[in-house]
Amino acid sequence: MTQRGRLTSILAVVLACGIGGLLLWSFPERSAGGSLAVARVGVLVSSTGASNAVCSIVVGSRLFDTLFEILVYSVAVLGVRITLQGGGAEGSALTPSAMHELAESDVVCRSAYLLFPPVTLLGIYLAVFGHVSPGGGFSGGAVIASGLLLVAVAVGAQAVARRFHERMLERIEWGAVAVIFAIAAVSFLDGVLPRAGLFPAGNPGELIGSRTLLVYNLLIAIKVFLGGWVIIHFFIEHRGEI
Amino acid sequence: MTIVAAPLIHMIAAAICLMAGRRSRWIVLAAWAAGVGLLAYWIGVFAETGPIHETVGDWGALGIRLALDRPAIAFLLLEQLLVGAVIAHGWRSRLSSAFYALLLVLAGSVCALCMSLDLFNMYVLLELLTLTSFLLVAYERRSVQIWASLKYLLLASLGMSIYLAGVALLYAQVGSLSLPQIGEVLASLSPGEAGWIPIAAALMTAGIAVKAGIFLYSLWLPAAHGSASTGVSALLSGLVIKMGVLALLRLSVILPIDHVLTVLGVMTGIAGALYAIVETDAKRALAFSTLSQVGYLLIGVGAATEAAKIGVLMYIVAHGMFKGLLFLAIGDAGERVGSTEISALRIHRREIPRSSRVAVLVGCAAIVGLPFVGAFWAKEWLFVGSAPVDRALLWLLVFCTALVFSRFLPIVLVRGRCPGERNKSLSYALLGAGLPCTFALAGVLAPGRGWLMGTTLVHAAWTLAVVAAGVLVGTRIPALMTLRLPRSLFRIEEGVVAILAGVFLVYVTICAGT
Amino acid sequence: MPPAGVVVAIALLVIGVCALVIRRDLVFKLLALGMVNSSTILLLISLDSRRSTTAPIVPPSAMAAVVDPLPQALVLAAIVINFAILALALVFVMVLAERYHTTDAGRIERAVAQEDER
Numbered sequence: 001m002t003q004r005g006r007l008t009s010i011l012a013v014v015l016a017c018g019i020g021g022l023l024l025w026s027f028p029e030r031s032a033g034g035s036l037a038v039a040r041v042g043v044l045v046s047s048t049g050a051s052n053a054v055c056s057i058v059v060g061s062r063l064f065d066t067l068f069e070i071l072v073y074s075v076a077v078l079g080v081r082i083t084l085q086g087g088g089a090e091g092s093a094l095t096p097s098a099m100h101e102l103a104e105s106d107v108v109c110r111s112a113y114l115l116f117p118p119v120t121l122l123g124i125y126l127a128v129f130g131h132v133s134p135g136g137g138f139s140g141g142a143v144i145a146s147g148l149l150l151v152a153v154a155v156g157a158q159a160v161a162r163r164f165h166e167r168m169l170e171r172i173e174w175g176a177v178a179v180i181f182a183i184a185a186v187s188f189l190d191g192v193l194p195r196a197g198l199f200p201a202g203n204p205g206e207l208i209g210s211r212t213l214l215v216y217n218l219l220i221a222i223k224v225f226l227g228g229w230v231i232i233h234f235f236i237e238h239r240g241e242i
Numbered sequence: 243m244t245i246v247a248a249p250l251i252h253m254i255a256a257a258i259c260l261m262a263g264r265r266s267r268w269i270v271l272a273a274w275a276a277g278v279g280l281l282a283y284w285i286g287v288f289a290e291t292g293p294i295h296e297t298v299g300d301w302g303a304l305g306i307r308l309a310l311d312r313p314a315i316a317f318l319l320l321e322q323l324l325v326g327a328v329i330a331h332g333w334r335s336r337l338s339s340a341f342y343a344l345l346l347v348l349a350g351s352v353c354a355l356c357m358s359l360d361l362f363n364m365y366v367l368l369e370l371l372t373l374t375s376f377l378l379v380a381y382e383r384r385s386v387q388i389w390a391s392l393k394y395l396l397l398a399s400l401g402m403s404i405y406l407a408g409v410a411l412l413y414a415q416v417g418s419l420s421l422p423q424i425g426e427v428l429a430s431l432s433p434g435e436a437g438w439i440p441i442a443a444a445l446m447t448a449g450i451a452v453k454a455g456i457f458l459y460s461l462w463l464p465a466a467h468g469s470a471s472t473g474v475s476a477l478l479s480g481l482v483i484k485m486g487v488l489a490l491l492r493l494s495v496i497l498p499i500d501h502v503l504t505v506l507g508v509m510t511g512i513a514g515a516l517y518a519i520v521e522t523d524a525k526r527a528l529a530f531s532t533l534s535q536v537g538y539l540l541i542g543v544g545a546a547t548e549a550a551k552i553g554v555l556m557y558i559v560a561h562g563m564f565k566g567l568l569f570l571a572i573g574d575a576g577e578r579v580g581s582t583e584i585s586a587l588r589i590h591r592r593e594i595p596r597s598s599r600v601a602v603l604v605g606c607a608a609i610v611g612l613p614f615v616g617a618f619w620a621k622e623w624l625f626v627g628s629a630p631v632d633r634a635l636l637w638l639l640v641f642c643t644a645l646v647f648s649r650f651l652p653i654v655l656v657r658g659r660c661p662g663e664r665n666k667s668l669s670y671a672l673l674g675a676g677l678p679c680t681f682a683l684a685g686v687l688a689p690g691r692g693w694l695m696g697t698t699l700v701h702a703a704w705t706l707a708v709v710a711a712g713v714l715v716g717t718r719i720p721a722l723m724t725l726r727l728p729r730s731l732f733r734i735e736e737g738v739v740a741i742l743a744g745v746f747l748v749y750v751t752i753c754a755g756t
Numbered sequence: 757m758p759p760a761g762v763v764v765a766i767a768l769l770v771i772g773v774c775a776l777v778i779r780r781d782l783v784f785k786l787l788a789l790g791m792v793n794s795s796t797i798l799l800l801i802s803l804d805s806r807r808s809t810t811a812p813i814v815p816p817s818a819m820a821a822v823v824d825p826l827p828q829a830l831v832l833a834a835i836v837i838n839f840a841i842l843a844l845a846l847v848f849v850m851v852l853a854e855r856y857h858t859t860d861a862g863r864i865e866r867a868v869a870q871e872d873e874r
Contacts (some may be wrong), residue, residue: 005780008735012777015742019445020770022749023407026438027758027766031803032417033824040304041812041822053812053822057829061299064246064306068354068366069833071253071347072373076840078260079377082340083847134813138832171261178257185250188298231843238850304826362830369837376844385855389868392782392848399789399841400776406796406834407769413827414758414803469872734785734861735777742773 050131050213058136059216067184070223074177077227081170084234112154119147127221128214137217141224148225149232157236169226176223180216187212245296245310245357248280248318252350256343266339267329273346274326277353281318288315307359307420313488316555317356320562323673324480325349328473331570331669341381348374348477355485359421361409361446364489365402368453372398375482379470390465397462397737398452404745405449411442425496440756443497444749447490451748452741454486455536457510459744461737463533464517468526472573475525479532480566484558487539491554494543501755502748504544508635511537515642519716520725524572524650525582528565531646535561535609538639541632542624550627556620564608564617567673571601574666575653587653595662599654601670606647606654610709611640613702622701637708644712651717761802768795782849782859786842793838800827800834 041053048056058066127140152160255273259266287294293311328345348371355367372395379391413419415438416427428439451459463483467475494500514533521527539561542554575594576582587594604615611617621640625633715722730736757763772791779785804824812825853859856867 004730005735008739009774009778012735012739012742013774015739015746016770016773019742019745019773020766022441023411023445023766023769024758024763026411026441027762028414028438029758030806031414031824031827033413033826034804034806036417037804037812037822037824041814041825044304044825045814051814053814053825054828054832057304057825058832061304062306062362062829064298064308064354065363065366065830065833067250067253068351068363068370069836071351072366072370072837072840075344075347075370075373075377076843078340078343079373079844080847082338082377083380083383083844083851132813134811136832138836167263174257174260178254178261181250181254181257185247185254188244188246188250235846362833366833366837369841373840373844380848383851385852385868386872388848388851389864392845392852395841395845395848396776396785396789399845400773400792403769403792403796407799410796410799410803410827413800419826733865738773738777 048131048213052131052133052136055131055136055213055217059131059213059220063184063216066220067181070177070180070220073224073227074173077173077230080231080234084238109154112151116147116151119150120144123147123221123225127217130217131213137220138224140217141221142228144221144225145228145232148229149236152232152236157233161233161237164229169230173223173226173230176219176226180219180223183212183215183219245284245294245308246298246354248277249350249354251276251280252346252353256346256350259339259343259346263339266342267333267337270329270342270346273349274322274329277318277349278322278326281315281322284310284318285315305420306363307422308357309359310357312552313491313555314357316559317484317488318353320484320559321349321352321356321481323563323675324477324566327566327570327669327672328477329669330665330672331473331476333665334663341378344374344378344381345477348378348482352481352485356488359492361412361419361421361424363419364492365406365409368405368450368485368489369399369402371482371485372402372453375466375474375478378474379466379478381474382471384469386465386469390462390469393734393737394462394466396734397460397741400738401449401452401459401741403449404445404452404741408442408445408449411438411445415442421492421496428496439497440749440752443493443499443502443752444745446493446497447499447502447748448741448745450486450489450493451506451744452486453483454490455483455510455533456486456506456540457513457533457537458740458747460533461732461740464521464526464529465732467529467532468523472570472577475529475573476566476569479529479569480562483532483536484539484562487536487543487554487558490540491543491551494546498752498756499748500544500546502544502751503540504632505747505751507537507540507542507544509537510534510540511635511639512642515639515646516725517727518646519642520723520727522584522723523582524576524584524587525569527584527646527649528568528572531609531643532565534639534642534646535565538621538624538636541628541636545624545628545632547627549623553620553623553625553627556623557617560617560620561609563673564605567601567670568605568609570666570669570673571598571605572650574598574662575602578660584649584653591653591656593660594653595660595666597662597667597670599656601674602650603654604674606650610644610647610712611705612709613705618702618705621705622698625701637704640705640708641712641715644709645716645722648713648716649723651713759802759805761798761805765795765799765802768792768798780861782852782861782864785861786845786849789845790838790842793834793841797831797834797838801831803827 044053044056045051048060050056123140123144126135126143127137130136252273255269259269293309296308297305299305351367351370358364358367376391376395380387416424418424455463467479494503511534514530518527518530518534521530539554539557542550575587575598578593579586579590608615608617611621768791772788772795775788776785809821809823812822849859852864856864
């Protein structure tokens with residue numbers, strides 16, 4: 001390492017430790033939000049009819065954040081796709097090489113196929129029951145995508161990708177985004193969001209009680225699953241190339 | 243009608259763009275037209291009833307506060323003008339639907355960010371802006387672009403993490419994320435309880451400063467703005483950078499950072515101007531001059547008077563339009579010539595389309611603030627609103643700006659009849675139309691400005707004198723351009739250290755100020 | 757003294773920032789960046805960690821002492837954003853590595869500068 005590099009590193013360590021010390025000194029023993037928690041949860045649960053207060057915030061009172069969070073995810077998927085596959089100004093940024101079909105052994109393949117259905121089921125459960133128990137659209141979608149990742153790593157991404165129509169996936173994914181935004185727009189425009197959204201709220205704990213949250217969670221799960229698959233697919237396809 | 247309609251329309255249009263995959267430019271045009279319609283409607287409402295406040299999903303005081311106030315109106319106007327110009331500029335370039343979708347997402351997040359009064363909402367939107375501009379910079383996938391945008395992503399993401407740490411501290415102490423509520427709590431704190439405020443303010447200010455084009459924090463800026471394609475640099479320099487300044491403007495209402503912003507403004511203004519003077523590449527010189535112009539804005543925000551704030555808003559709009567115009571025109575000239583080096587542009591100046599040359603001339607005149615053109619009115623408000631010391635600094639910056647732009651004069655002052663493309667001329671005209679827009683904006687933002695008229699003539703005379711001095715020095719003393727300034731500052735490691743040092747700079751300045 | 761999670765998060769933040777400067781390899785830099793980003797997530801989520809509290813999910817009958825649900829909801833957004841940033845940055849590092857056959861930040865910087873001058 002050069003003299004200059006060493007100086008920069010030492011400076012960085014000193015400054016970072018200083019900031020860390022200041023932060024440590026200034027954090028309170030108890031967060032001010034903690035004393036509000038019980039009241040907040042009560043209000044949330046009675047307004048949405050969903051017993052998971054976190055989910056009520058994510059796709060309820062702070063839906064305006066979540067909409068852009070969904071877009072962050074979609075933009076990342078779009079970015080991975082146009083950089084690795086092409087579809088932007090030029091073709092793919094990576095020169096295409098012979099596709100590596102790195103299939104694993106037979107035992108691994110079979111157990112991956114065996115594990116895939118229960119993992120998918122778990123993901124769907126997380127999405128559907130997200131508003132009454134721990135879970136939600138994001139985690140559900142991510143679980144399904146990782147189930148598919150398991151299969152893709154085991155038998156090769158190409159074999160899995162053959163079953164999906166690339167262009168179709170993108171259409172469904174952005175279709176889900178458009179529908180989420182449209183539902184949000186309608187509920188914002190009507191001014192009904194301060195209650196439970198597009199559909200009426202029910203009793204806390206019921207699955208069908210807060211249908212709006214259920215719809216959002218399902219759409220988000222579809223979107224996250226498809227987007228996750230696109231990213232995984234491209235990363236697996238280009239593994240071992242560099 | 244609810245004010246969240248504007249961002250939602252843009253986002254839905256982006257999704258439709260990617261779903262359809264064809265005729266993207268028409269979808270973008272439709273979304274843009276809808277945005278213009280909404281903006282016109284809201285300006286009407288604003289002129290009648292004043293700022294519009296809205297809370298989205300307010301149960302348990304957890305909703306997101308939005309406001310359509312003066313800054314929001316100014317930014318929406320700028321956004322519509324710049325996006326319109328970029329659409330017109332790229333009309334025949336066969337851009338893909340992915341590009342148009344990213345453009346729409348960028349425009350939509352700007353719409354949402356300019357009305358957001360919620361700290362976490364601002365974080366999400368700033369990150370969305372980072373990601374979209376990251377992809378837009380590297381859109382042509384040249385290595386320079388990819389490397390510049392990777393550096394941008396690393397540093398901006400670090401900055402946003404630091405900002406989020408500051409937000410976490412603020413939330414732990416106050417228990418709220420909405421700016422008006424935090425402001426009320428902070429105002430009621432006794433001095434003994436307020437020891438943590440400088441730290442939270444330092445983290446948040448430094449984090450946003452990375453995105454706002456402030457010297458020492460935004461060392462990624464020249465490479466990213468200088469290497470991006472023409473329309474994208476216009477958008478980044480004119481609009482995206484200003485979103486950081488807007489976030490600082492919002493923060494300065496509740497946190498004691500006025501003094502800090504003045505210090506950062508002086509630093510940014512002078513350093514940016516120095517680098518712009520010695521830069522040999524025209525687009526990078528423009529990027530550095532953006533840094534120095536952010537200096538004006540920060541000094542104005544730091545002055546914390548009503549007049550200065552109006553000046554800042556008008557200057558943001560004026561600078562956004564004319565820096566966009568300059569980036570578009572210089573970019574087109576560079577495409578025709580094959581290089582954006584100033585010397586190359588000067589040699590091949592007869593090949594540059596006439597419309598581009600006129601646009602560069604108008605842009606230069608407007609940016610240095612020649613009397614009764616472009617940024618002149620904004621600067622007048624800034625001057626009236628700031629303290630005498632700041633005024634001297636502002637004159638220094640005017641001088642430096644004139645010096646920088648005097649180097650573009652030889653490129654444009656030539657006869658030649660090389661015709662330009664019609665859609666590009668249209669995009670110049672759209673941005674040039676900003677002139678009456680700033681007048682109209684002054685009417686909306688600051689009704690009853692009669693008391694300024696007395697100072698206008700004096701101000702005009704001063705401006706003329708200072709600009710003439712700057713141009714003279716710029717054209718007569720070429721030795722200035724050969725100054726050697728440190729270049730290794732612009733690497734990732736130095737950038738990170740600069741951000742960390744910047745946190746301490748802000749912290750120490752706040753502590754010294756109180 | 758703040759909750760233990762907050763202390764750990766601050767320590768991770770400091771280590772991550774140091775690693776971001778000290779390690780010259782881009783892949784390590786991204787790991788460090790991931791660490792910095794995750795540390796802010798840990799910071800947010802452990803703000804209100806206290807003993808004898810439960811998750812803010814209410815069984816229809818009883819409501820015991822629950823933790824603040826807001827940071828937990830914010831963390832979800834932060835996680836998604838970090839994922840997006842790391843995915844995109846990795847793709848770009850892949851492209852650069854393929855073009856220059858190195859992931860060393862200094863070498864790529866020099867190579868890009870040379871290419872730009874030509």
